[in-house]
Amino acid sequence: xxxxxxxxxxxxxxxxxxxxxxxxxxxxxxxxxxxxxxxxxxxxxxxxxxxxxxxxxxxxxxxxxxxxxxxxxxxxxxxxxxxxxxxxxxxxxxxxxxxxxxxxxxxxxxxxxxxxxxxxxxxxxxxxxxxxxxxxxxxxxxxxxxxxxxxxxxxxxxxxxxxxxxxxxxxxxxxxxxxxxxxxxxxxxxxxxxxxxxxx
Amino acid sequence: xxxxxxxxxxxxxxxxxxxxxxxxxxxxxxxxxxxxxxxxxxxxxxxxxxxxxxxxxxxxxxxxxxxxxxxxxxxxxxxxxxxxxxxxxxxxxxxxxxxxxxxxxxxxxxxxxxxxxxxxxxxxxxxxxxxxxxxxxxxxxxxxxxxxxxxxxxxxxxxxxxxxxxxxxxxxxxxxxxxxxxxxxxxxxxxxxxxxxxxx
Numbered sequence: 213x214x215x216x217x218x219x220x221x222x223x224x225x226x227x228x229x230x231x232x233x234x235x236x237x238x239x240x241x242x243x244x245x246x247x248x249x250x251x252x253x254x255x256x257x258x259x260x261x262x263x264x265x266x267x268x269x270x271x272x273x274x275x276x277x278x279x280x281x282x283x284x285x286x287x288x289x290x291x292x293x294x295x296x297x298x299x300x301x302x303x304x305x306x307x308x309x310x311x312x313x314x315x316x317x318x319x320x321x322x323x324x325x326x327x328x329x330x331x332x333x334x335x336x337x338x339x340x341x342x343x344x345x346x347x348x349x350x351x352x353x354x355x356x357x358x359x360x361x362x363x364x365x366x367x368x369x370x371x372x373x374x375x376x377x378x379x380x381x382x383x384x385x386x387x388x389x390x391x392x393x394x395x396x397x398x399x400x401x402x403x404x405x406x407x408x409x410x411x412x
Numbered sequence: 413x414x415x416x417x418x419x420x421x422x423x424x425x426x427x428x429x430x431x432x433x434x435x436x437x438x439x440x441x442x443x444x445x446x447x448x449x450x451x452x453x454x455x456x457x458x459x460x461x462x463x464x465x466x467x468x469x470x471x472x473x474x475x476x477x478x479x480x481x482x483x484x485x486x487x488x489x490x491x492x493x494x495x496x497x498x499x500x501x502x503x504x505x506x507x508x509x510x511x512x513x514x515x516x517x518x519x520x521x522x523x524x525x526x527x528x529x530x531x532x533x534x535x536x537x538x539x540x541x542x543x544x545x546x547x548x549x550x551x552x553x554x555x556x557x558x559x560x561x562x563x564x565x566x567x568x569x570x571x572x573x574x575x576x577x578x579x580x581x582x583x584x585x586x587x588x589x590x591x592x593x594x595x596x597x598x599x600x601x602x603x604x605x606x607x608x609x610x611x612x
Contacts, residue, residue, distance in 0.1 A: 215504075216477045218462040225455040229443045231436070242501055243429045245462045245475075255425040256459040262418040262445045263452045275445075277416045301442055304415075 219245065271342065273318030273335050274300045283307075283315055290314045295352045296339065296368065298322055298361070302354065314352070317342065322360035323367055331367055339368075343377055350378040357384060357402075419445065471542065473518030473535050474500045483507075483515055490514045495552045496539065496568065498522055498561070502554065514552070517542065522560035523567055531567055539568075543577055550578040557584060557602075 215223060219241055226237035247255065268274070269281035276282065283289060283303070293314030295306065300318045321334040343349050353368060355361035369379055384402035386395060395403075415423060419441055426437035447455065468474070469481035476482065483489060483503070493514030495506065500518045521534040543549050553568060555561035569579055584602035586595060595603075 214482050214507075216466055216475060216482075218458060218465045218477060219475070221454070221458040222462045225451075225458055228447065228451070229440050231439065236431070238504060239431065240429050241462070244459060245466055247428065247463075249463060251425075251428070252459055252463045254421075256456045258418065258421040258425055259444060259452055259456040259459070262422045262441070263447075263449060265418045266416055266445055275416060275419070277418060282414050282416075304438060307414075 268300075268318075271338075272316045273320060273338070274303055274316060288313070292346050292349045293352070294339075294342065294349060295354050297354050298356065298364075306354075314350075319355075319364065322355060322358075323364045324360040325363070331371075334364070336368070336371075340371070343372070343375070348376055348378070350380070353379065353381045355381075357398075468500075468518075471538075472516050473520060473538070474503055474516060488513070492546050492549045493552070494539075494542065494549060495554050497554050498556065498564075506554075514550075519555075519564065522555060522558075523564045524560040525563070531571075534564070536568070536571075540571070543572070543575070548576055548578070550580070553579065553581040555581075557598075 215238075222241040222244060223234070223237045226232050226240045227234060232240065244252070244255070265277045266275045267277075269276045269284055270279055271284045272281060274281040274283060278285075290313050294317050295312060295314055296317045296319060297303065297306075298319055298321065303316050303318070306312050306316070317335070317339050319334045319336065319339075321329055323329060323331055323334065343351070351368070351372070353365045355364050365381055372379060383406060384399065385406060386392065386399065386403045392400075415438075422441040422444060423434070423437045426432050426440045427434060432440065444452070444455070465477045466475045467477075469476045469484055470479055471484045472481060474481040474483060478485070490513050494517050495512060495514055496517045496519060497503065497506075498519055498521065503516050503518070506512050506516070517535070517539050519534045519536065519539075521529055523529060523531055523534065543551070551568070551572070553565045555564050565581055572579060583606060584599065585606060586592065586599065586603045592600075
């Protein structure tokens, strides 16, 4: 199958994106060339600008087009409450829930001895610096429940021992809407362990 | 949910593409800004170039970056066999099968009296001109089995009556791999009507 060269290049780039196979890439590339001339120009500029103008928030590590991200700049946010996450993408998920009024700290990775990633390789020092400036801060560790996530959680807990920091982690349990038949054993075990009295 | 402005623009453009919802658009936009600087530049240029350099083949109407598309330029293709299709995208499907050695003619639409689209609104005249230059050409009408597809098939059949053109249409029937339980009535009816003797 020979596509015209420019179309082939475009298909090739779409295929680099996650979840886009060759069939989807073809469909997206064709849809793209059917956009209006000015839309193409804007799309093309948006690609370059997004890469050029976005960098990391100097406090929390979220992506932003300014020195501080909009969450760190927001006066109404509780700066004493910090949700620690692996990746800035997680912030979008929390923000969409609209239920969290604290701030974030992006680790940009998790401790993983097997992959030779130690505490000094992730964005931990800046977290300690942040915490030292706060009075009775609370940390919510929202790391994924894998070996690496647990190792990082345990490490953070350990280095903050004796310091005046309240530390919690996200609850493990049954996701809302799930069929109990299809749950994995570990989730079910955690859900049993952490069961809550209905009167609470 | 507030995305940084340039990210929001990018998400907005991805959302214009077919089959991309807001969640996919967010994921694609984030993956895009994580591409390397030079990849972004190439992707961005590919977008503009694809739009700028691609036009329609002057013979068959396929997209191409030259005067004639690669199929019309191909000396090994049977120029007397023309497969008539609604849209150039159909060509990619035929070419992937690798089983067709003729050429194509893109109608860019179908006759649809309800939408006020008549024979003069689709790319039919150039088909007649093509056919006049050929000796005993064969036409395969590969139009979709809808009212518009049937109307166009019938119209082409009518205007070519008495001219020395062999006309056929794609077979209707059960698609390979389909579960008979789930087939619609009309397909099943066509498959019964057009049944073939096993000895053939």
